Amino acid sequence: xxxxxxxxxxxxxxxxxxxxxxxxxxxxxxxxxxxxxxxxxxxxxxxxxxxxxxxxxxxxxxxxxxxxxxxxxxxxxxxxxxxxxxxxxxxxxxxxxxxxxxxxxxxxxxxxxxxxxxxxxxxxxxxxxxxxxxxxxxxxxxxxxxxxxxxxxxxxxxxxxxxxxxxxxxxxxxxxxxxxxxxxxxxxxxxxxxxxxxxxxxxxxxxxxxxxxxxxxxxxxxxxxxxxxxxxxx
DNA sequence: CCAGACGTTGTT
DNA sequence: GTCTGG
DNA sequence: CCAGACGTTGTT
DNA sequence: GTCTGG
Numbered sequence: 001x002x003x004x005x006x007x008x009x010x011x012x013x014x015x016x017x018x019x020x021x022x023x024x025x026x027x028x029x030x031x032x033x034x035x036x037x038x039x040x041x042x043x044x045x046x047x048x049x050x051x052x053x054x055x056x057x058x059x060x061x062x063x064x065x066x067x068x069x070x071x072x073x074x075x076x077x078x079x080x081x082x083x084x085x086x087x088x089x090x091x092x093x094x095x096x097x098x099x100x101x102x103x104x105x106x107x108x109x110x111x112x113x114x115x116x117x118x119x120x121x122x123x124x125x126x127x128x129x130x131x132x133x134x135x136x137x138x139x140x141x142x143x144x145x146x147x148x149x150x151x152x153x154x155x156x157x158x159x160x161x162x163x164x165x166x167x168x169x170x171x172x173x174x175x176x177x178x179x180x181x182x183x184x185x186x187x188x189x190x191x192x193x194x195x196x197x198x199x200x201x202x203x204x205x206x207x208x209x210x211x212x213x214x215x216x217x218x219x220x221x222x223x224x225x226x227x228x229x230x231x232x233x234x
Numbered sequence: 235c236c237a238g239a240c241g242t243t244g245t246t
Numbered sequence: 247g248t249c250t251g252g
Numbered sequence: 253c254c255a256g257a258c259g260t261t262g263t264t
Numbered sequence: 265g266t267c268t269g270g
Contacts, residue, residue, distance in 0.1 A: 002243080002253050003242090003243080003253045003254090003270090004253060004254090032270095033270095034253080034254095034269085034270045035253090035269090035270070036269070036270055037270070062240070062247085063247080064240090064247040064248080065240085070240085070241095071241095071267090071268080072239085072240065072241045072242085073241050073242045073243080074240090074241060074242080075241090075242075076241080076242050076243075077241085077242085078241085078242075081241095085240075085241080085249095086239080086240045086247080086248065086249065087240055087241070088241095089248090090247085106253075107253085108253055108254080110244075110245085113253090113254080115253080115254095151242080151243090162243085162244085163243085163244080164242085164243070164244090207254095209253090209254090210253070210254040210255075211254065211255060211270095212254080212255085212269085212270045213255090213270085235252105236251105236252095237250100237251090237252090238249105238250085238251085238252105239248100239249085239250075239251090240247100240248090240249080240250095243253080244253100253270105254269105254270095255268100255269090255270090256267100256268085256269085256270105257266100257267085257268075257269095258265100258266090258267085258268100
């Protein structure tokens with residue numbers, strides 16, 4: 001997927017939809033969230049056994065990392081390797097799965113760099129399958145909580161634009177992904193597939209989204225492409 | 235064995 | 247921390 | 253993904 | 265031209 005998402009509705013609404021019982025994290029609306037920024041993440045609190053929400057850095061920091069920042073991009077994890085590769089293996093094995101909460105994401109068409117917004121159709125929230133991790137600096141004790149978004153093959157709507165898309169989860173799959181209902185590893189891994197294209201929508205947006213300093217509601221607005229561009233939408 | 239990587243998307 | 251490449 | 257930078261000395 | 269930061 002791309003390196004940008006948006007989240008632009010009040011937390012109260014999110015908490016209601018996701019049935020989050022924990023405290024409200026200090027989230028503010030953003031139409032341009034990039035890697036290294038905070039993402040809103042929901043997960044099952046291991047002791048309390050209810051859903052909590054938290055801001056976590058987008059870009060997983062493995063617990064064994066010497067530094068909190070590295071040159072290796074970890075904001076996405078390919079579903080094909082997430083179970084085995086060093087960076088994601090431990091969180092996967094330990095079931096540190098989470099829901100990454102967004103209102104959608106952006107993709108750029110290569111030919112003309114035209115950005116498009118993508119979201120689940122008919123739903124306010126576009127929920128992505130994620131993993132989370134906690135990193136602690138051995139000397140200073142500094143703690144960084146971070147997350148990654150799992151990617152998979154694109155569905156037929158997105159395929160003309162990109163060869164990858166984030167794993168999106170329908171509400172019926174949330175309990176299994178969060179570990180609230182029993183499921184085998186194979187059943188859980190089976191959730192990592194393209195979201196149905198008939199439940200996905202896509203529309204062109206302003207190129208201003210390319211600059212992270214631009215961050216206002218109009219970034220997610222549908223724009224009118226010139227007739228010529230419309231014609232070669234795909 | 236030790237040193238160095240540990241990753242993604244989208245390209246050429 | 248653990249796997250991979252040399 | 254795009255926008256913006258594009259370096260050094262000295263230290264471990 | 266290519267890498268880094270957001």
